[in-house]
Each structure stands twice: as C-alpha cells, then as structure tokens.
Amino acid sequence: MANAQEAAAPNLGPAVELRHLHKWYGEFHVLKDINLTVRHGERVVVCGPSGSGKSTMIRCINRLEEHQRGHLFVDGLELTNDLKQIEAIRKEVGMVFQHFNLFPHMTVLENLILGPTWVRKVPRGEAIETAMMYLERVKIPEQAQKYPGQLSGGQQQRVAIARSLCMKPKIMLFDEPTSALDPEMIKEVLDVMVELAEEGMTMVCVTHEMGFARTVGDTMVFMDEGEIVEMEAPEEFFSNPKNERTKLFLSQILSH
Amino acid sequence: MTDTTEKHEDWSRPPATEVGIIGWLRKNLFSNWFNSILSLLAIYLIITTVPGMVEWALINSVWGDKSPEICREAKGACWAFIYEKHRFIFFGVYPYEQHWRPLVAMIIFLTLIFGSCVKPLWKLGWWIAVAWAVGLVMVGILMWGGVFGLKYVDQNQWGGLPLTLFLATFGTVFAFPLGILLALGRRSRMPAIRSLSVAYIELIRGVPLISILFMASVMFPLFLPAGISIDTLLRAQVGIILFGAAYGAEIIRAGLQAIPRGQYEAADAMGLSYWQSMRKIILPQALRITIPPMVNGFIGGFKDTSLVVIIGLFDLLMTSRVAFQDINWRPFFVEGYLFCAAIYFCFCFFMSRYSQWLEKDLAKGQNH
Numbered sequence: 001m002a003n004a005q006e007a008a009a010p011n012l013g014p015a016v017e018l019r020h021l022h023k024w025y026g027e028f029h030v031l032k033d034i035n036l037t038v039r040h041g042e043r044v045v046v047c048g049p050s051g052s053g054k055s056t057m058i059r060c061i062n063r064l065e066e067h068q069r070g071h072l073f074v075d076g077l078e079l080t081n082d083l084k085q086i087e088a089i090r091k092e093v094g095m096v097f098q099h100f101n102l103f104p105h106m107t108v109l110e111n112l113i114l115g116p117t118w119v120r121k122v123p124r125g126e127a128i129e130t131a132m133m134y135l136e137r138v139k140i141p142e143q144a145q146k147y148p149g150q151l152s153g154g155q156q157q158r159v160a161i162a163r164s165l166c167m168k169p170k171i172m173l174f175d176e177p178t179s180a181l182d183p184e185m186i187k188e189v190l191d192v193m194v195e196l197a198e199e200g201m202t203m204v205c206v207t208h209e210m211g212f213a214r215t216v217g218d219t220m221v222f223m224d225e226g227e228i229v230e231m232e233a234p235e236e237f238f239s240n241p242k243n244e245r246t247k248l249f250l251s252q253i254l255s256h
Numbered sequence: 257m258t259d260t261t262e263k264h265e266d267w268s269r270p271p272a273t274e275v276g277i278i279g280w281l282r283k284n285l286f287s288n289w290f291n292s293i294l295s296l297l298a299i300y301l302i303i304t305t306v307p308g309m310v311e312w313a314l315i316n317s318v319w320g321d322k323s324p325e326i327c328r329e330a331k332g333a334c335w336a337f338i339y340e341k342h343r344f345i346f347f348g349v350y351p352y353e354q355h356w357r358p359l360v361a362m363i364i365f366l367t368l369i370f371g372s373c374v375k376p377l378w379k380l381g382w383w384i385a386v387a388w389a390v391g392l393v394m395v396g397i398l399m400w401g402g403v404f405g406l407k408y409v410d411q412n413q414w415g416g417l418p419l420t421l422f423l424a425t426f427g428t429v430f431a432f433p434l435g436i437l438l439a440l441g442r443r444s445r446m447p448a449i450r451s452l453s454v455a456y457i458e459l460i461r462g463v464p465l466i467s468i469l470f471m472a473s474v475m476f477p478l479f480l481p482a483g484i485s486i487d488t489l490l491r492a493q494v495g496i497i498l499f500g501a502a503y504g505a506e507i508i509r510a511g512l513q514a515i516p517r518g519q520y521e522a523a524d525a526m527g528l529s530y531w532q533s534m535r536k537i538i539l540p541q542a543l544r545i546t547i548p549p550m551v552n553g554f555i556g557g558f559k560d561t562s563l564v565v566i567i568g569l570f571d572l573l574m575t576s577r578v579a580f581q582d583i584n585w586r587p588f589f590v591e592g593y594l595f596c597a598a599i600y601f602c603f604c605f606f607m608s609r610y611s612q613w614l615e616k617d618l619a620k621g622q623n624h
Contacts, residue, residue, distance in 0.1 A: 064521050090527035101522035114536060115526040167526065182268050 094164030154185025348415020433505025
C-alpha cells in the first residue's frame, strides 16, 4: 500500500542523487567520493579528460556499473543489489551510448517497440504509434522498416535516442553521444538533444560539445582522476573557472 | 601485335587471355606453376580412375533380381545384392510382412522434418508444433503397434534407417536447447551454476561417445534398483543427447562471446530481464553466427549414431553390414557400404545446403 501511494505521488525530491559514491576496479580507485544531485528538469553536462571516470559515473546511475560505497538514489529509489529495484529504475532511466548499440537483427521499428512491449507491457499497436511519433520527432520516420546497418551514424544515434524515449523515461543519460560520429552528423544529433532539453527532460550528459553545454546546460561538472573537481553554472564555468585543472582542460579543448 | 591501332581495338574488351574459356582455365587451373602441376595431376587421376569406376558401377554391373552366381561371374558391381537386401538394410529385423509400417512412419517423419525447413510454412507458427505432436503419435502407433489391430512390435526389433533417423533427430532436437542452457550456465555470474556447467561440459567432452553409450548400457543398470529397467534404445538416445549438448554448448558459447558488450548493455539499460534479453537480443544474434559450426556438429552427430551398434542396436550401418554376412552375398560388401554411404550422404548434404541457405536468408537486409 505504502509503495503504491509513493509511486502515485509525484516525487518532489531530486531526480538523481549520488552520496559519497566510491568505486574501484580491483585496486584502482575510479570514483572517489562523488556527490551530485540532479533536480527534476535539470540538465547536467559532465566533462573531463579521458579516464577521469565520467562515463563510469553515469553508468552507475542505471547500474551498468556497480558502486561499492556510498548511496545512489534515482527518483527516490535507492539502487541496491535488489534485481527488482534495478529493473524498476532502469525502466525510468533511458541511456544513449557512444556506439549507439542498436540491435542489428531488428528493424528500426522493432528496436523501438521492444522495450515498451516487453518491459512496459504496452499493447503492440500502441507501441508502434508511439514509436512512429518519436521517429517523426527525430526526423527519420521513413527509415522505420530498415535495419540499423543500412543507416548512417547520425541516423542510428537518432534512432537510439528515439528508442530510449519510447520507454517514456523520466531521466535521460547520454554517454558521449557524438564522439563516434563523423563531423557532419554531429549537428543533427545535437539538434535532437537540444529539442529534448527544451521540453524539460532531465538529462545527464557526458560530452565534449561545449557549444551544446553552453546552450542547454544548467550545471557543468568537471571531473578528473575520479573526482568532481568543479561544479558550476555554465557562464561561470566557462568565463571564470576556479580550479587549475579545469583551466588547463578548458584551454586544451577550446584552443581550436 | 605491336600495331597501335590493333591495340586500341583491343581496349574495348578485356584481353582474350582474361575472359572466356582460356581466361577461366588460366585463372582457375594454371594461375602459377604450382597450381598447374596440381591441375595436371588431378586431370591424370580423373582419367585413370573415373572410366574404370563408371565401367564397374554402371556398364558391367548386375541390376535387378539376379542370383549371386550371376554376380560372381560379372566383372562389375552387384546391385542385385542391394535389390535383394534393401528391405533388411532399411528396416533391420522389423517383422518382414510389417515393413510398410516403418516405411509409412519414416515418410511421416521426413515430411515433418522437411516441412519444418520450408520458410513459407513458418508463419503457421504453433500449427507446426501441433503437426509434430500429431505426426509423432502416428509414428509411435505405427512403429510399436498394439492398437488398431496392429501387431505389437518391440523396439528391440527396430532398426535400419528409421532407427538412425530417430536417434539423430531427437538427439539434435533435445541436445540443442540443453546446449544453450549449458552455454548460458557457463557464462553465468552465479558460481554454483557456472561450475556445474563447466564440470559437466569438460567431463562429457573428455570422454568418447562410445564409452558414454557403453556406460549407459552396461553400468547404468547396475545402479538402478532391482526390477526397474530402462530400455536400451532410450538409454542410447539419452547418451547421445547428453553428449551432443556438451559439444553444442561450447559452440554456442563461442557465439555468445562474439556479441559485443554494447548489446548486453543496451538490453540491460532498457530494463529487459535476463531471460528477455537472452531471448530477444543475444541468442538470435549468437545462434546466427554459430550456424556453420553448429551444422557441422549436427552432421557429426548424425554419423555418430552409428556407434550405437556397441550396445546392440541395429542402425543403418549395422544392417548394411549384417546384410553381407549372408554367405551367398559375402563378396559384395563394397556395394553394401556404398549404398549405405549414399544414404548418409543425402542427409548430410541436405543439412549442409540448408544451413547455407538459412545463413543467407537470416543475413538479409542486416548488412550494409
């Protein structure tokens, strides 16, 4: 009973909360005391040099990686080893990967309706309708019957975004969504993401697209060597970085 | 030849040495000196052996209902032996006057198998399963009898081609899903399940099929309480299934490992449960990759069924051999083996071709 009531009431707490999170790969300390709170509707952009733990951090949020210390709450539910809890959280959290990870043996449409029909138990007809609506929004409805291998990288990534949206997630995670794309395809993907942000989607986004970060970001997070070094609003972050490591990083990526 | 105008004319087409018969010969048979020697050697072998074989098998051979004496005098193959013994080779010691029963059963069985391979029929879905259920009941009634006025025939009397087909088909059909489970078990995160799977696979793979069959037939009954006995045929069948599953598991595991990690992660991120993601995402891709080695295994398994002779079952190979134990026909064992080999070849060749078609069909549209 208590659970049902909780689920029905809108959760006024944070969308995602990481408290004193630690993670090790063997002896290697990848995440060191991470504290991060993401409000509903907030757009957080995470950047940092490679190997800084930023991907590992957002992969903890939907349990693709397991944290070993600290607490992680998603939409009020704590992530523990409880499988039911993990599946419940994954339903609400969409993820877009660097390498798209579309299912190559299914058509675009089948990719899109798989989650809704099997996880959310939405009737097939309704799932197809929703899927077409999202394909429309990422501007490739005509590709519905094709296989992922027949699409360009940019189109595949837009399909991947639509696939996540079909699950009607409350939070979207983006793990370097444009890093594997040819330059001319980056814009079409970023456009979709900007649109999504303008609709008020809660987003945590690992990216080096600083233009995008400036346009839509509410909070910039800079990570290095497994720590959050700096966390600021974008104007402050770009114009007046405080930490030396942040300055160095920004000078490197903004120099050309 | 060095005339420039002539050269220009030639440019509209590839040089004569690159196309047509000469081009083909150059490309395929005489591309370099080593290949040329091999080609000449092969041609020599064909010229020296093929005419002799044709003469033996077709021209000087004895066909139809002829006596062994005529065969002995002839210089060629004695197909009269096959004519005389074919019913024994096909059906073994099944009562002679009842041979129509295994014949009809085999036709039903083969219809089911080949029918299940036809793509347009796949959309019948569950009706295929219904057809199998009904078909197998009919096969059972025909083979055993004891109802509808059919004389009861004990399965100790089954033999020949039906026996080989049953052992191979059920061996494949049951070993395959068991192999999938073992492969998943071996990659499981749960230590108990993983070690059990590893132990099973390594144990069974480390032992020859003959010894498994032998143990199933000789040692296993020793452990059963007195009064309970499990039929030899069933024991052989179980032995074949358990053996095939261990090999299949390793093939499938290779397929599972070939699937990129991103596929598992995308399925997880979507909230699919373990079994959902295996069924919808991982296995469809993994099994497609493993079609060639898997069919290799099926073909091997089909031929391995001939080992059941060690526990006294009369499969196709054994009935062929028993056929030329007949004192009158003893010299004609070559014909017996050839006939038997031809039957094996038909089935194995079908499996091979079918798998190639299936591979291509499943790949449609998925690649660039």
